[in-house]
Amino acid sequence: MKEKSFKILSPCGILGYGFPDESFNRAIEMSPDAIVVDAGSTDAGPHKLGAGVAIVSKMAAKKDLRRIITAGYKLGIPVIIGSAGGSGGEVHVKWTLAIIDEILREEGIKDLKQAIVWADIPKAAVREAMRKGEVVPLGTSVPQLEEKALEETTAIVAQMGIEPIIKALESHAGLIICGRAYDPAPFAAVGVYNGYPKALSYHMGKVLECGALCCNPGTTKDCMMGELFEDHFDVYPADPRRKCNTTSVAAHTFYEKDHPFILHGPGIIQDLERCTFVQKAENRVSVYGSDMRDSDGYWIKLEGARLQAYRTFVIAGVRDPILISKLDEVEKAVQASVEKQYEEIDRSLYTIMFYNYGINAVMGDLEPLKDVPHEVGVLFQVVASTQEIASAICASLRSTFMHYGYEGRKATAGNLAFPFAPSDVEFGKVFEFSVYHLMKVSDPCSFFPLEARE
Amino acid sequence: MTRLVELAKVLRSKNSGPFEITLDVLFDDKASYERVKKSGVIDYPAIMKAYSLRRQDISCIVFFDSAMGVKITFNRPISSGSMADRDVYGAQQHAPLMELLIPEQEERM
Numbered sequence: 056m057k058e059k060s061f062k063i064l065s066p067c068g069i070l071g072y073g074f075p076d077e078s079f080n081r082a083i084e085m086s087p088d089a090i091v092v093d094a095g096s097t098d099a100g101p102h103k104l105g106a107g108v109a110i111v112s113k114m115a116a117k118k119d120l121r122r123i124i125t126a127g128y129k130l131g132i133p134v135i136i137g138s139a140g141g142s143g144g145e146v147h148v149k150w151t152l153a154i155i156d157e158i159l160r161e162e163g164i165k166d167l168k169q170a171i172v173w174a175d176i177p178k179a180a181v182r183e184a185m186r187k188g189e190v191v192p193l194g195t196s197v198p199q200l201e202e203k204a205l206e207e208t209t210a211i212v213a214q215m216g217i218e219p220i221i222k223a224l225e226s227h228a229g230l231i232i233c234g235r236a237y238d239p240a241p242f243a244a245v246g247v248y249n250g251y252p253k254a255l256s257y258h259m260g261k262v263l264e265c266g267a268l269c270c271n272p273g274t275t276k277d278c279m280m281g282e283l284f285e286d287h288f289d290v291y292p293a294d295p296r297r298k299c300n301t302t303s304v305a306a307h308t309f310y311e312k313d314h315p316f317i318l319h320g321p322g323i324i325q326d327l328e329r330c331t332f333v334q335k336a337e338n339r340v341s342v343y344g345s346d347m348r349d350s351d352g353y354w355i356k357l358e359g360a361r362l363q364a365y366r367t368f369v370i371a372g373v374r375d376p377i378l379i380s381k382l383d384e385v386e387k388a389v390q391a392s393v394e395k396q397y398e399e400i401d402r403s404l405y406t407i408m409f410y411n412y413g414i415n416a417v418m419g420d421l422e423p424l425k426d427v428p429h430e431v432g433v434l435f436q437v438v439a440s441t442q443e444i445a446s447a448i449c450a451s452l453r454s455t456f457m458h459y460g461y462e463g464r465k466a467t468a469g470n471l472a473f474p475f476a477p478s479d480v481e482f483g484k485v486f487e488f489s490v491y492h493l494m495k496v497s498d499p500c501s502f503f504p505l506e507a508r509e
Numbered sequence: 510m511t512r513l514v515e516l517a518k519v520l521r522s523k524n525s526g527p528f529e530i531t532l533d534v535l536f537d538d539k540a541s542y543e544r545v546k547k548s549g550v551i552d553y554p555a556i557m558k559a560y561s562l563r564r565q566d567i568s569c570i571v572f573f574d575s576a577m578g579v580k581i582t583f584n585r586p587i588s589s590g591s592m593a594d595r596d597v598y599g600a601q602q603h604a605p606l607m608e609l610l611i612p613e614q615e616e617r618m
Contacts, residue, residue: 196588305575306535421560
């Protein structure tokens with residue numbers, strides 16, 4: 056008799072990143088029991104959460120969602136989307152729902168039961184937890200959360216664990232749209248709901264949430280299968296040209312985590328130190344020995360962003376070797392001149408920054424090499440309390456830099472090669488993560504309400 | 510002496526959340542991994558020097574035998590995507606690590 060198992064298809068690492076039709080069709084022929092896709096990430100910075108925009112285009116999200124939703128519907132298996140719209144806030148979930156509605160209408164699907172699990176955290180709840188000392192910074196460089204930062208934060212989400220998603224599965228929804236979720240949680244939830252051990256389900260979710268990134272060559276843009284058994288799980292790519300071996304899967308546990316084998320999630324601590332990786336077949340790796348324990352209290356990770364400033368920037372090239380040899384000095388002089396030209400604007404209202412590509416733009420003061428290149432890309436930016444100030448100061452910076460008469464100059468017609476006209480780019484709002492804290496909760500589901508949708 | 514980049518299969522940097530950078534060095538042969546691990550070159554003073562960090566800014570340096578890799582995680586000076594950041598994904602902060610010099614393995618008796 057064939058051993059009982061449960062197959063989860065992860066079509067790609069981020070919903071909207073795309074996946075080849077051939078891979079997806081092959082994966083569907085393998086008869087998955089669920090399709091789960093992670094749509095989220097904080098990797099692209101605080102702007103998506105703060106400004107309420109998605110991380111992929113509508114066109115990209117719709118293309119992926121259409122294939123996933125119609126395949127799941129035809130097979131009669133659950134489809135789960137984690138961290139809808141990228142940041143998983145209300146506006147991001149609603150953006151996703153609007154796309155889903157278009158697809159269902161266009162495909163003539165009328166009887167797909169849906170469930171939404173929201174992940175927005177009211178400020179009042181955070182304030183209450185702060186009073187009880189139950190909000191702590193996540194990391195030693197994150198400041199304690201203060202009322203001012205909380206007040207300025209545009210929206211707060213929290214990463215849900217498996218519990219609210221299991222509730223959605225219990226409602227027999229065919230399509231579950233989750234707000235912000237711990238990346239592996241939607242995968243783990245469907246495994247646990249179907250009776251598989253939590254530690255295996257979570258570890259398999261951790262591998263699957265990145266699509267085929269655990270393969271060689273690895274990519275987030277291809278389909279990966281995970282299969283849960285009683286005492287282990289298997290992973291294998293839908294495209295046999297991708298090599299999946301014990302090293303590539305073991306190495307993947309490192310990815311984007313602060314520790315190689317201790318992973319903290321909502322209510323849990325995974326311990327993967329004693330895992331063993333076995334090559335079961337070509338391109339199929341079995342993982343044994345995933346361990347986990349409940350954490351001391353159930354803590355959820357809060358994420359929130361606030362407006363920091365407005366930015367205007369210019370990109371220009373410098374090819375003159377005399378200027379390149381004294382670039383830092385010239386930039387300082389240009390900045391001083393601009394500050395003097397705008398004496399009436401308080402210095403605390405704006406900041407001028409130069410990034411010299413070719414010298415040390417990527418690493419700043421940490422750059423160990425001091426080579427002098429023949430060409431430098433200069434990016435200068437002004438961030439200010441208003442867009443108007445940012446643009447005014449930046450324009451002045453550009454014209455001063457362009458014509459600045461530094462000592463030893465021979466090229467008296469101009470210092471900068473602008474690739475574009477106009478040269479100044481109004482970037483708009485700059486956000487920062489103002490909330491990145493853990494909050495203690497008594498019930499893993501209380502902040503993640505379930506909403507049925509027909 | 511051999512540069513670390515020549516022994517490693519993967520040597521990368523990335524955000525681990527918006528407030529931390531994590532460096533991964535992964536090997537595809539046991540000999541190189543053991544050589545680097547036993548050399549003791551990747552330690553707190555070396556990372557503090559390469560990235561101008563205080564000891565308390567480094568949250569971990571951990572060798573993981575079963576994955577043949579070492580992970581180094583430290584605080585970002587500027588959080589991801591905020592106004593003075595230079596590398597939103599933290600994906601290009603690994604170059605100084607490449608240049609660490611690993612001594613030849615001692616002769617076995």
